[in-house]
Amino acid sequence: MQRRQLAARALAGAAIAAALPIAARAMPEQNENVVFSAADPGHWTGVEALHVPDVTVDGSTLTVKTPHPMSQPHYIVSHTVVLEGGKFLDRKTFAYTDQPVSTHTLPAGYKGLVTVTSTCNLHDFWVKRITV
Numbered sequence: 001m002q003r004r005q006l007a008a009r010a011l012a013g014a015a016i017a018a019a020l021p022i023a024a025r026a027m028p029e030q031n032e033n034v035v036f037s038a039a040d041p042g043h044w045t046g047v048e049a050l051h052v053p054d055v056t057v058d059g060s061t062l063t064v065k066t067p068h069p070m071s072q073p074h075y076i077v078s079h080t081v082v083l084e085g086g087k088f089l090d091r092k093t094f095a096y097t098d099q100p101v102s103t104h105t106l107p108a109g110y111k112g113l114v115t116v117t118s119t120c121n122l123h124d125f126w127v128k129r130i131t132v
Contacts, residue, residue, distance in 0.1 A: 034124075035125050035126075036048070036051070036127070037052065037127050037128065044124065047123055048126075050068045050069075051066065051068060051076075051118060051120055051123055052118070052128055053065070053066050053116045053117070053126065053128050054067065054128075055128055060106045061104070061105060061106070062081060062103070062105075062106055062116075063103050064079045064101070064116050065101045066079070066101075070094070070096050070099065070100065073122075075100075075120070075121055076094055076119065076120055076121075077093060077094060077120065077121050078093045078119045079091065079102045079117065079119075080116070080119075081115070082115040082117075083107075083110065083114060084112035084113040084114075090102075090104040100118070110132060111132055113129060113130075113131055113132075114130050115127060115129050116129075116130070
């Protein structure tokens with residue numbers, strides 16, 4: 001994938017992730033077959049175990065892992081972290097040679113909803129929400 005295409009997809013993914021909590025509350029039916037989760041894998045049923053991000057929190061460190069094999073034709077492109085109210089926290093992009101693991105620092109004393117996304121170049125946009 002050319003760098004421009006990757007950059008364009010990364011920016012588009014960040015914009016979607018930032019708007020996701022608000023959009024999901026306003027029009028949940030609009031997320032069908034656009035945003036996927038373990039509970040709603042849509043037309044990707046059967047691949048959710050490899051695409052839904054695994055999220056752990058240790059103090060203020062949030063770690064995201066996607067249990068997905070990485071190869072040039074099929075890989076995890078990015079992780080994005082958004083806090084309650086749609087506040088963008090961080091984003092990590094990956095090359096196919098990387099492992100899809102990222103760490104992010106939560107604001108001091110943060111308590112609330114955290115939305116984490118994992119984007120696959122072939123299987124779209126996956127979301128997991130946790131409460132810290």
